[in-house]
Amino acid sequence: MFMYLPIALTSVNYMVVVGLGLAVGLLSGLFGVGGGFLMTPLLMMIGIPPTIAAATDANQIVAASASGTLAHWRLGNVDVKMGLYLLVGGFLGGAGGVHVIKILRATGGADFLIKMTYVIMLGVVGAFMFVESLNAMRKTKANAGKEPEAAPVKKSGGLLSKLPMQTVFEKSGVTHSAILPLALGTFVGVLAAIMGVGGGFLMVPVMIYLLRMPMHVVVGTSLFQIMFTCTEVTFLQSYSNHTVDFLLALLLLIGSVFGAQIGTILGRKLQGEQLKILLSIIVLAVTVKIVLELVMEPSLLLAYAGGH
């Protein structure tokens, strides 16, 4: 039942690792998030060093997101145009974020900023999604029985509609300036690089609330974009830091590719608002866990270098 990981230099029960992959892959297919914000702490709990956990997680997310993207592609849920704009922004932001972290590490303020960004972003995103989804579900109940209106193409309002390069994103049924997804992609990229995560849990709310895309297209498009982001991260981490443990990634992806497919099927059976409220509960639970870890004295006051 045990397998030795050549880069993590540790032995793990491979059934546990496959199980973790399955669980996080399920969330990936369900919500369109890579699951890095969940998987990395889970891997650390079973003894994987933090830097290896984060880098290897990116490798398995390539598999889970490829599996999920294909499933959503067949369902017509991938807005390639929007995904590419966000991707370009994400790459630019990611490069900028990495630079910010380098400067902060040199000045010694990095760890504090990373932890605080994590707590604030997760807390704000989780709480906002939870309240918003709850209100939307109440409204749906109140409007039950009424004739549904035909969904018009949504446009940016106010100042955003005056931005140049207005373009129609047909699959999502929205019209925005191309600058908007580029800028939002950059913003998420910066935060994702600072926090050391893929940024799916930030990108999903950005697509829903700021780009006003329908939930199911959000999930497919997010996975499409995550697949490319994690491909870049996997290669760079392997090449520069030697922190990708391929055997560990293989065990995780055996679980996650199946989990992503099951998640996609389950997602079709749930309403958009139900999906949002479930994701917000998971995000809030992770926030509470991080806050508790920050406030309570750890059992060990020494740790290996690397990670947050």
Next chain:
Amino acid sequence: MLRIKVSMNGLVSLLAGILFVGMALSAVPAQALTCKVAPNEIPINLMYNGATLTVTGVSAPGDDLIVKVSSKTTDVHLKYKGKASGLFWMKMGNMEFKNVPNVYMLYSTGSINNLLDAEGRAANMIGYDAIRAGSEMERSDGVEVESKWFDEFLKFKKTEKLYSSQEGTIVRKQSAAGNEFSMQVAWPFQAPPATYTVDVYAVRDGKVVDQSSAPITVAQAGIVKQLSGMAFNNSAVYGVLAVIIAMVAGFAVGAVFKGGGSH
């Protein structure tokens, strides 16, 4: 005659000397201490989850035994945690523990502090206090490190299963070969590839009277060695392969499921 008398005196002195040496030698064990480890080579292969080693040998009857399994001393770099802004626990900086073994396991026939005097423990680095005495601690910001951090270091190493101390775990029996001893070592998978040493000390009246050693070699083998070599020596190929295999696996499972349908 006088010359013969002198020679007789010399002979007596010689005999007395031999007798004295013989008495002195009786303080040395009648049976030389031996030590053997099986297996003495541990291959880290795909299904590796640590190993069970057996240490055997013979010793003089009546001698107590202390067995030390350790790596060479080195400098261990760790991060220390503290309260940032007086509120949140997080990693604050680097802490270096100098001249400490990375792996240290101790076994004995009884309470080590009762078996061996402080001088003997310090000279042979036996016991955590001996490691503490021979080590130094340094913080990255130059602030003096309080002694409680060595206790934290021990706690960390014990949690990692790299440090342990078990008294009274050595089994002894009389056989045709003499006064045999044997014990088992649960070798932790956390111990990195390296050469380690098993030192057996025979102890009498608070002093070490004999010592025997044997090496243990821990090395990566098979696919573990190949993957590790590729990750560090051909990192670009490793990275590309990791991405391609992940993507192919993802698409392949996606294609097999065909759970889609039209929207």
